[in-house]
Amino acid sequence: xxxxxxxxxxxxxxxxxxxxxxxxxxxxxxxxxxxxxxxxxxxxxxxxxxxxxxxxxxxxxxxxxxxxxxxxxxxxxxxxxxxxxxxxxxxxxxxxxxxxxxxxxxxxxxxxxxxxxxxxxxxxxxxxxxxxxxxxxxxxxxxxxxxxxxxxxxxxxxxxxxxxxxxxxxxxxxxxxxxxxxxxxxxxxxxxxxxxxxxxxxxxxxxxxxx
Amino acid sequence: xxxxxxxxxxxxxxxxxxxxxxxxxxxxxxxxxxxxxxxxxxxxxxxxxxxxxxxxxxxxxxxxxxxxxxxxxxxxxxxxxxxxxxxxxxxxxxxxxxxxxxxxxxxxxxxxxxxxxxxxxxxxxxxxxxxxxxxxxxxxxxxxxxxxxxxxxxxxxxxxxxxxxxxxxxxxxxxxxxxxxxxxxxxxxxxxxxxxxxxxxxxxxxxxxxx
DNA sequence: TTTTCGGCGAACCGATCTGTCTATTTTTCT
DNA sequence: AGAAAAATAGACAGATCGGTTCGCCGAAAA
Numbered sequence: 001x002x003x004x005x006x007x008x009x010x011x012x013x014x015x016x017x018x019x020x021x022x023x024x025x026x027x028x029x030x031x032x033x034x035x036x037x038x039x040x041x042x043x044x045x046x047x048x049x050x051x052x053x054x055x056x057x058x059x060x061x062x063x064x065x066x067x068x069x070x071x072x073x074x075x076x077x078x079x080x081x082x083x084x085x086x087x088x089x090x091x092x093x094x095x096x097x098x099x100x101x102x103x104x105x106x107x108x109x110x111x112x113x114x115x116x117x118x119x120x121x122x123x124x125x126x127x128x129x130x131x132x133x134x135x136x137x138x139x140x141x142x143x144x145x146x147x148x149x150x151x152x153x154x155x156x157x158x159x160x161x162x163x164x165x166x167x168x169x170x171x172x173x174x175x176x177x178x179x180x181x182x183x184x185x186x187x188x189x190x191x192x193x194x195x196x197x198x199x200x201x202x203x204x205x206x207x208x209x210x211x
Numbered sequence: 212x213x214x215x216x217x218x219x220x221x222x223x224x225x226x227x228x229x230x231x232x233x234x235x236x237x238x239x240x241x242x243x244x245x246x247x248x249x250x251x252x253x254x255x256x257x258x259x260x261x262x263x264x265x266x267x268x269x270x271x272x273x274x275x276x277x278x279x280x281x282x283x284x285x286x287x288x289x290x291x292x293x294x295x296x297x298x299x300x301x302x303x304x305x306x307x308x309x310x311x312x313x314x315x316x317x318x319x320x321x322x323x324x325x326x327x328x329x330x331x332x333x334x335x336x337x338x339x340x341x342x343x344x345x346x347x348x349x350x351x352x353x354x355x356x357x358x359x360x361x362x363x364x365x366x367x368x369x370x371x372x373x374x375x376x377x378x379x380x381x382x383x384x385x386x387x388x389x390x391x392x393x394x395x396x397x398x399x400x401x402x403x404x405x406x407x408x409x410x411x412x413x414x415x416x417x418x419x420x421x422x
Numbered sequence: 423t424t425t426t427c428g429g430c431g432a433a434c435c436g437a438t439c440t441g442t443c444t445a446t447t448t449t450t451c452t
Numbered sequence: 453a454g455a456a457a458a459a460t461a462g463a464c465a466g467a468t469c470g471g472t473t474c475g476c477c478g479a480a481a482a
Contacts (some may be wrong), residue, residue, distance in 0.1 A: 040344065041344055041345045042344070042345060042346075043254075043256055043341075043342045043343070045254055045256040045257040045299065046342070048257040051292070061315075121341075121344045122344060126341060126393055126397075127341035127342070127344070129393075129396065129397050130254075130333060130337060130338040130341035130342065130396075131254045131257070131338070131342055132254070133252055133253070133254070133332045133333060133338070133396075134252045134253060134332070135253075140337075143397060144397075147398075168406065171394070171403070172409070172410055173393055174390075174394060175390035175394050175403060175406055175407050175410065176386065176390055176410070177390070177391025178389070178393040178394050178397075179385075179387055179388070179389040179391070179393070180386055181393075182340075182389040182390070182392075182393055183382070183385060183389050183405065185341075185344075185387050186337075186358065186389075187358075192386060193420065195379065195382050195383055196386050198383070199386065199387070199410055199414055200382055202408055202410075202413045202414050202417045203413050205417075206413045206416075206417075
């Protein structure tokens with residue numbers, strides 16, 4: 001309804017936001033792709049290395065030659081998945097021309113495309129933090145890095161908008177993003193992105209009106 | 212800062228929002244409490260039944276007499292944890308006197324108390340959905356029920372406020388709640404509840420001003 | 423051609439997993 | 453007190469876990 005207001009290029013036939021659907025043909029690439037798919041769909045702990053090598057079509061020894069342990073593979077998957085996702089996400093956003101406000105709101109249109117993918121399994125980092133709640137797993141560090149990337153981008157846009165407290169506003173938008181992801185994942189309903197977008201509009205209005 | 216504006220009774224010395232800290236002394240109760248603690252802190256798949264019975268101080272046979280399988284125990288834990296949490300949560304909110312708007316905003320103050328608990332491990336249902344992304348596990352049904360309880364309560368307050376679209380507004384508040392939970396869990400920072408509260412205020416203002 | 427080397431399949435290791443069973447002790451009800 | 457029910461410790465089974473090892477293969481480099 002208010003989506004055509006923001007011009008976001010339509011998703012290409014192959015939206016490569018996940019490494020799980022664009023594996024390079026090397027053994028290592030196939031392993032990471034297979035592991036990403038299984039980890040994100042069945043959980044990290046619930047996925048055994050045998051299932052991973054079976055899906056990757058490699059030998060177990062090959063896997064342990066590239067990744068000394070399963071935890072190393074988990075870390076590699078999160079690193080690669082995060083890089084691929086951010087490349088896709090910020091790439092889409094970089095095609096949006098207009099003021100920073102439009103770019104921030106476009107975030108939620110891109111999110112909706114993400115949610116609408118039939119293979120959408122939530123945010124790997126949110127899921128990883130949920131599963132490795134306790135313990136200092138490398139997954140948490142990867143999640144921290146990912147969130148920092150997002151916050152940095154958001155803050156840059158907000159500074160460009162010349163608003164009073166870019167840090168707090170970036171936190172607000174981040175809460176909206178997280179909430180939209182979780183709600184869409186739970187209900188299998190991509191339209192939560194638009195719900196979050198309206199909240200973001202409301203927030204940006206309220207902090208911009210005092211010019 | 213804007214917290215004293217809403218009067219929420221301070222948390223009692225023992226805030227019994229989790230069954231994991233208020234076990235009844237029966238074998239079944241101890242099992243559910245121990246399982247809740249371990250499931251929520253280490254993950255469902257990563258927690259073995261041996262660890263559960265060890266923490267509960269029961270025999271393994273006793274566990275399997277009460278719960279035919281580990282999945283049944285998971286389902287029982289989510290059911291009990293959800294009921295305990297909702298009793299605590301809505302109990303706190305019922306002590307808030309004032310119009311519906313104040314009651315909705317108080318949600319986020321209660322959430323902040325929840326986040327501030329040193330044993331806070333995120334929302335068990337969000338974590339369960341993250342871990343059982345694929346598959347028709349009973350955990351998803353429990354999560355659906357939980358979210359429906361929340362949405363029903365929110366909608367009742369919004370109808371009392373006589374706003375135009377209570378369903379969409381309830382979805383909005385739910386997104387804020389989910390986002391606050393995930394952000395607070397990730398950053399170990401309870402103040403995300405206040406960030407979400409400001410967004411909720413902004414939203415309620417925008418839909419109420421057109422009287 | 424010969425060497426090299428990453429990948430392959432498969433067996434194997436010890437540990438842990440869910441779930442079962444038995445035999446004994448404790449609790450509870452009448 | 454006596455019967456019935458419940459809980460106990462612990463061994464056990466079969467499967468799977470993460471991880472290792474070994475010998476073979478095919479392609480590429482020498």
